[in-house]
Amino acid sequence: MVREITTCTSWDLGKPSYQAKELGSLLGQGILTSNGAYWAHQRKIIAPELYMEKVKGMTNIITDSAITLINSWNRIIEVEGGIADIKIDQHMRSFSGDVISRACFGSNYSKGEEIFRRIKALEEAESKKVLATGIPGMRYLPTKRNKEAWALEKEIHTLVLKVVKERNEAGYERDLLQMILEGAKNSDLSKDALDRFIVDNCKNIYLAGYATTAVSATWLLMLLASNPEWQDRIRAEVIEVCRGQIPNNDMIRKMKQLAMAINESMRLYPPNTAVSRETLKDMKFGGIHVPKGVIIWTLLTALHTDPENWGPDSYKFNPERFANGITGACKLPHLYMPFGVGPRVCLGQYLALLELKIVTSLILSNFSFSLSPTYVHSPTLHLVIEPGQGVNLLVKRL
Numbered sequence: 001m002v003r004e005i006t007t008c009t010s011w012d013l014g015k016p017s018y019q020a021k022e023l024g025s026l027l028g029q030g031i032l033t034s035n036g037a038y039w040a041h042q043r044k045i046i047a048p049e050l051y052m053e054k055v056k057g058m059t060n061i062i063t064d065s066a067i068t069l070i071n072s073w074n075r076i077i078e079v080e081g082g083i084a085d086i087k088i089d090q091h092m093r094s095f096s097g098d099v100i101s102r103a104c105f106g107s108n109y110s111k112g113e114e115i116f117r118r119i120k121a122l123e124e125a126e127s128k129k130v131l132a133t134g135i136p137g138m139r140y141l142p143t144k145r146n147k148e149a150w151a152l153e154k155e156i157h158t159l160v161l162k163v164v165k166e167r168n169e170a171g172y173e174r175d176l177l178q179m180i181l182e183g184a185k186n187s188d189l190s191k192d193a194l195d196r197f198i199v200d201n202c203k204n205i206y207l208a209g210y211a212t213t214a215v216s217a218t219w220l221l222m223l224l225a226s227n228p229e230w231q232d233r234i235r236a237e238v239i240e241v242c243r244g245q246i247p248n249n250d251m252i253r254k255m256k257q258l259a260m261a262i263n264e265s266m267r268l269y270p271p272n273t274a275v276s277r278e279t280l281k282d283m284k285f286g287g288i289h290v291p292k293g294v295i296i297w298t299l300l301t302a303l304h305t306d307p308e309n310w311g312p313d314s315y316k317f318n319p320e321r322f323a324n325g326i327t328g329a330c331k332l333p334h335l336y337m338p339f340g341v342g343p344r345v346c347l348g349q350y351l352a353l354l355e356l357k358i359v360t361s362l363i364l365s366n367f368s369f370s371l372s373p374t375y376v377h378s379p380t381l382h383l384v385i386e387p388g389q390g391v392n393l394l395v396k397r398l
């Protein structure tokens, strides 16, 4: 039965603090896990940089990163003699990491990449720790994994502050790092707290936007490989709209079938499995008394596939259902939430969608692809839901 979920618009609901504890040095006190006035302060600084109008200005950055990917596939295909079996996961991660490095660090982006390489290693070290133990207090013991994570954390801290110092000396640049710096300067934080604020938010933005976007692109390509009629349909649209040119904002806006396929792919494979909230005080929620400290999970995969809301074909890839937008796709459109909901809704959604549209349209206008016989369908939950054994595609040039 479809039951309405009360949209979270209340300050009395926050992000579960356990996330910060479990993921330890990975998240720190950045926007993803903080609550109350400190969270609001961070959101106020970061949000304007990721509004749709600002994101439109990042089209060139994204296109450059997508062209790097296209060139690398071209080289692989040439070496393989016309058709290549490509494991696309790492390519999508490089693309998404490249975009975030450029958006955050502007001209310092190669240093940004160095920092993000370490954040990624830290993410891996932390996710192994979470999965391996789950024992309270383990994170304080000097185990091999903890020591590895602590060393990485220290390196990240030092590197970010080095870029900040260089930036302060070199002058103004309009990127996310600059906005975080200015926001931090205008607050009354101590020097140490200020440094933490900057470092934690660099880590948070990277963690929020890197794997999520990469995995969304990977699932979308897997679905287009398995549904050649949709692959052809969207390719025809892209070719008609772009007429051999690199897509610009105007062209991207016209790619309706592509937008429908992205919505459908994120319905079936939302990278984040759940949206969670913690009650910060006793409250009534949908008529139920919920005491302070209770964590409420909203499972996206369940919401996104409920046949009562989406119809009997709810498990089928059918982008057509989004022909009239999200409101036309189901009975209760607010239950579609790949980017979360309410005041804590994803700040990077416009950036992520633009990335997905640019990279997919460029791939479709350069290559045709099908699933490799080596592909094994095994959605697996790490920090996001990803293909457990990767996605191999057989790719050839058009």
Ligand code: HEM
Binding pocket: 031, 032, 033, 043, 046, 100, 204, 205, 208, 209, 210, 212, 213, 216, 270, 271, 272, 275, 276, 337, 338, 339, 340, 341, 342, 343, 344, 345, 346, 347, 348, 349, 351, 352, 353
């Ligand atoms: C397809 C890619 C992405 C997906 C599926 C996604 C999904 C989400 C979800 C589900 C949330 C939690 C929302 C809630 O609790 O209601 C979130 C939060 C957030 N996302 Fe994304 N995200 C993506 C890409 C990005 C990108 C590219 C960035 C930034 C560069 C970003 C930045 C953030 C931030 C800063 C938050 C925390 C917002 C807050 O707590 O106030 N995300 N995202």
